Amino acid sequence: xxxxxxxxxxxxxxxxxxxxxxxxxxxxxxxxxxxxxxxxxxxxxxxxxxxxxxxxxxxxxxxxxxxxxxxxxxxxxxxxxxxxxxxxxxxxxxxxxxxxxxxxxxxxxxxxxxx
Amino acid sequence: xxxxxxxxxxxxxxxxxxxxxxxxxxxxxxxxxxxxxxxxxxxxxxxxxxxxxxxxxxxxxxxxxxxxxxxxxxxxxxxxxxxxxxxxxxxxxxxxxxxxxxxxxxxxxxxxxx
Numbered sequence: 001x002x003x004x005x006x007x008x009x010x011x012x013x014x015x016x017x018x019x020x021x022x023x024x025x026x027x028x029x030x031x032x033x034x035x036x037x038x039x040x041x042x043x044x045x046x047x048x049x050x051x052x053x054x055x056x057x058x059x060x061x062x063x064x065x066x067x068x069x070x071x072x073x074x075x076x077x078x079x080x081x082x083x084x085x086x087x088x089x090x091x092x093x094x095x096x097x098x099x100x101x102x103x104x105x106x107x108x109x110x111x112x113x114x115x
Numbered sequence: 116x117x118x119x120x121x122x123x124x125x126x127x128x129x130x131x132x133x134x135x136x137x138x139x140x141x142x143x144x145x146x147x148x149x150x151x152x153x154x155x156x157x158x159x160x161x162x163x164x165x166x167x168x169x170x171x172x173x174x175x176x177x178x179x180x181x182x183x184x185x186x187x188x189x190x191x192x193x194x195x196x197x198x199x200x201x202x203x204x205x206x207x208x209x210x211x212x213x214x215x216x217x218x219x220x221x222x223x224x225x226x227x228x229x
Contacts (some may be wrong), residue, residue, distance in 0.1 A: 004158075031214050042121075042204055042221040043159070050214045058216065090158055094215070102147050102208040102215050106158030 003027050004107040006091050012113045019078040021110050023091030025071075031094040032074040033058075033104065034066065036087040043090065049074055081114045088112075118142045119207055121220035129228050134192040136223050138205035141186065145207040149217065150179060150190050153202045162203070163190070195227045 003026030013019050023032060031050055035043040035058075045058030047066040055066050063085060065077045078085055088111050092104040120139045128134045138148075146167045151159040165172040165179045165188065172179050178191045192199055202222045208215035 031216075033214075033216055035219075040124075040221055043206075043217075043219040045216055045218070048214050048216050050212075056212075056214070092158075092217075102217070103149060103161045103164065104217055106151075106160070108158050109156070 004091060004093055004105060006089075006107040006110050008110060009108065010111045012115060013081050015082060015114055016080050019081050019112065021076045021089055021091075021112070023074045023076070023107060025074075025093045027093055027095075027105070028071060029093040029095050029105075030071075031104075032068065033092040033094070034064075034074070034076045035090045035092060036060065037090060037109075038087050046076065046089075078112075081112075083114050086112060086114045117221075118145075119205060119218050119220040121205060121223050123223050124221070125224040125226070127226045127228060128195050130197055131194045134190075134195045134199065134225055134227070136190040136192075136203050136205075136225065138188045138190075138220055139186055140188075140207060142207070142210065143183075143186065144210040146210070147208050148179070148181065148188050149206045149208075150177075151204045151206060151219075152199075153204065153222070159204060192225075195225075197227045197229050200225055200227045 005024045007022045033048040034046040049055045049068040091107040094104040149164040150162040152162045153159040181188045204222045206217040206219045
């Protein structure tokens with residue numbers, strides 16, 4: 001299994017509070033991604049990173065910010081949590097471009113409930 | 116604008132029979148496709164992929180077929196086993212930039228009945 005650790009695995013928070021989810025990798029992969037999974041929507045990209053301090057928005061980035069200060073860590077922050085952000089969040093990693101496979105490796109997920 | 120679509124939310128098959136999961140896409144620039152399998156409370160895991168220069172890729176019980184003219188791909192599982200019961204996602208890497216971030220379909224829940 002790819003060395004990806006997400007923390008926490010479960011969290012319940014109140015509306016309006018900030019929340020930070022952490023993704024840690026031991027594979028030294030360049031690319032890191034945050035997805036959310038919701039019924040009927042599959043996995044949707046929130047933000048991604050293509051290097052330290054290099055990040056970009058995905059399909060559903062509103063209300064989220066990210067930071068990557070080290071290769072191994074990618075943080076997802078909900079600035080002010082809302083009930084619509086109740087979801088399962090997955091971090092993924094991928095090696096540098098130029099490989100023949102575009103496979104991304106996923107963490108175990110974080111189940112976030114906003115009440 | 117969903118670029119990757121899985122129109123069947125669920126599929127049930129008998130153990131030993133063939134499972135066929137379908138996926139359609141709209142972006143003709145996609146050059147690679149992947150299938151992922153997901154069990155409850157786990158992250159998705161890579162299953163099989165296919166390049167757009169091929170029309171078939173086989174790996175054991177799993178075969179993916181690509182029909183570029185119809186913008187359609189399918190995953191065949193033969194024979195199906197109860198352990199194959201999971202959600203299956205098709206995905207395609209982005210066509211611009213180096214990150215090649217994956218765009219996923221909405222998934223199909225496969226249930227293999229013993």
